[in-house]
Amino acid sequence: MTALSNTSLMLDTNVEARLQKLAATKRRPADRLMCEAIEQYVAREEGREQLRQDVLAAWEEYQATGQHVTAEEADAWLARLEAGEDADPPTPHK
Numbered sequence: 001m002t003a004l005s006n007t008s009l010m011l012d013t014n015v016e017a018r019l020q021k022l023a024a025t026k027r028r029p030a031d032r033l034m035c036e037a038i039e040q041y042v043a044r045e046e047g048r049e050q051l052r053q054d055v056l057a058a059w060e061e062y063q064a065t066g067q068h069v070t071a072e073e074a075d076a077w078l079a080r081l082e083a084g085e086d087a088d089p090p091t092p093h094k
Helices: 013-026 030-065 072-084
Strands: none
Touching: 013 030
């Protein structure tokens, strides 16, 4: 069983009214809708932060090695994947 904790939120009265209307329409508790929204937000932001970290690591690697693929090489590889081919990624070069 997942451990739960209480958190207090201050909502704009307009947002609160909209939330209550949506909860009634969906026949679900408003707090459950809020939990789902927060879970989705946290997952999305974690994904964005991971992407940012990956980009920074790739940039550092490029600066250290000079290894890269051109946009044309990447586009050609992606086009092959979109066409359903089992294509290996292009080999990085200087």
